[in-house]
Amino acid sequence: MVSGRAPNADLTAWLAVVAGAIGALMATLDISIVNSSLPTIQGEIGASSTEGTWIATAYLVSEIIIIPLTAWLERMFGLRRFLLVMAALFTLFSIACGLSTNLTEMIIGRVGQGFTGGAMIPTGMTIIATRLPRHQQPVGTALFGSTLIMGPVMGPLLGGWLTENYSWHYAFFINIPVCAILMTFLLVGLKPTAMKLDELKNADWLGIAGLAAGLGGLTVVLEEGNREQWFESALIWKLSAVTLIGFVMIGLGQIYARRPVIKLALLRNRAFASVFVLGLLIGAVLYGTSYVIPQFLAAIAGYNAQQAGGIVFLSGIPAAMMMPLFPLLVARIDLRVAVMAGMLLMAGSCWFDTTLTVQSDGSDFYLSQLMRGLGQALSMLFLNQAAIASVKPNEAGDASGLFNAARNLGGSIALALLATLQDRRMEFHHWTLFSAVRANDTGVQDWVNSQAATYGAGDAGTMGALHAIDQTVLRQALVMSFTDEFVALAWAIAIVIPLVLLLRPLPRGHHQMAMH
Known part of the structure; x- marks a missing residue:
């Protein structure tokens, strides 16, 4: 005792x-x-x-x-x-x-x-x-x-x-x-x-209206931007203006409200600011991979929703296993070491997924998903602890709101950027690969002639064979675009890892108390 x-x-x-x-x-x-x-x-x-x-x-x-x-x-x-x-x-x-x-x-x-x-x-x-x-x-x-x-x-x-x-x-x-x-x-x-x-x-009505306009507008811009061709769309311009006005209103609320509805002053605390940014990246990986992996398995491996969901679920196993161990871990492991280990595991898991091919299926994600789940569990659990420890008890509600908003906002940003990246990189890889298939190559001509009979005689058969080549190239380009998405996630995590050094260790005596 x-x-x-x-x-x-x-x-x-x-x-x-x-x-x-x-x-x-x-x-x-x-x-x-x-x-x-x-x-x-x-x-x-x-x-x-x-x-x-x-x-x-x-x-x-x-x-x-x-x-x-x-x-x-x-x-x-x-x-x-x-x-x-x-x-x-x-x-x-x-x-x-x-x-x-x-x-x-x-x-x-x-x-x-x-x-x-x-x-x-x-x-x-x-x-x-x-x-x-x-x-x-x-x-x-x-x-x-x-x-x-x-x-x-x-x-x-x-x-x-x-x-x-x-x-x-x-x-x-x-x-x-x-x-x-x-x-x-x-x-x-x-x-x-x-x-x-x-x-x-006494409510911060400027801040409340600004949150609705700013965060709501930003989320819709991110979600719809790629489909609307970004700033080629009048809708995206209007929503961007709403977003900017919303953030200005939030800023005014910070200055004039007696108690701002969202306490952005907490971000002046370097330890909590680091928690916030790291939370953005954890959200990006958590929601980004839950979006990309089912897409890959459905498009390339032909998995149905339940099969793809089973592969995504693998990353939850380490979190479930770590739950009873966490009180012991927090009593023995420096918070910064645990978060850094978690972020490195997440970056490594994304890097492992950069070796995907057109023959890949769910089994190719087993190791990376378990690594990712362990990394997410370490990072999320210790960052939750860091968020509570870095602010006063009466600021816990404000800190929690900011931290959780960061995780969801990171997921929203990731989904938008990954969708855009996939479209752009698939188009790039498609034309890069297709340009390498030269029409005057005798090997290509022989293959087209041999396959033309399969699709019918004459011009129709030739067009069918050429379409088959294009579909093969598109499939390969799609796999390469998925690879690019995992590369982007890995680099994004690696870039923010140094922020772990700014986290505040748990108070003296906290480690010993955690064991009881």
Whole structure:
């Protein structure tokens, strides 16, 4: 027993922590659970492939907006009341999504899911910081951090399995029993607190409006930019202007508001600023690879949604295994060493995936996915701890909102840039490879002549053989573009690794306390 140590948390406190973890799991899982079901959903609600992407984008946009607002809403309504309302509304919006018969209904439901689900992510860290004594926070952090990793990797697998074996509707209806458990734990684990409606009078309305316009506009620009040919589109110009105005309003709120809705002053703390930037890159890898790998397996290896989801899920295994070990690790390993090891593992895993070929299948991702999962677990769990340790306890809510917004924003930026990179590099590789297939090459001519009969006689047969060459070249170009995406992710991680040296070690005595 350590003298002066705070007493251990009681059962109700742990129920509150578990509730926070469940809420974060559902919110992060629902980002990706529709990805594998998207083609089926689009067909049933009559949406085109371009329109169908808004089923995912609508959730992401609203979630990114609400996360930084959560600390303010929590102060105004009280943590228990706020989470109960959000969980109940999340359930109702999930039902609305499952019952949708057209795109408009689905998008409204997904926006509602994003707002209510996103509010449950940063509150998990707030519960840990306020309901657990310092020496037990590593256990809570491990539980919470694991859910943030498991949600995105479980989503494609669970969504694919439910769609293949039951119906896509259950990808939304599954939230009903889980949210019932969540609300029960919240009722037992958290004490009611008085509302502070005077927060409305003193609210940073400039900042609130700026967050909606700035983060919402930025996310849509990133998501739609590639499809709209970026600044060749009037829509992208208008949304960029909205984004700029929004960020100006956020800046004015920082200057004039009595209590800014998002405390950007925390970024002046170099330790927390490093956590923020590293969180951006972890989000980029977490959501970026969950997007790229299923695409590769579907296009090159012919995998269905459930099979591709199983490969993505591999990266969640190390996170699940590390959860019980984390309190011991945090007591023995320097935080900076652990985060650096995690980032190096993630960079190495992406580099391993630069050797993909047209013959590659899911087995080629086994090692890299396990490496990536271990790296994500080390980085995420220790960065969660670093975020709490680098700020005062009364700033935990603001820090949590910024850190979680960074992770989601990193994912959104990665998805947009990876989609653009894939299109540009595939076109580059296509024409580079095609230019190497010379029409006057006797080998090429002999192959075309030999294959022409397969596609019919005369000009039709020749055109068929030439089309077959083009398809082979396109397939190879696609594989090379996927390789370029993994190269980009590996370099992006490597560039930010030095920021680990700026992280603040845990307070003296924290390591010893973590063991009890």
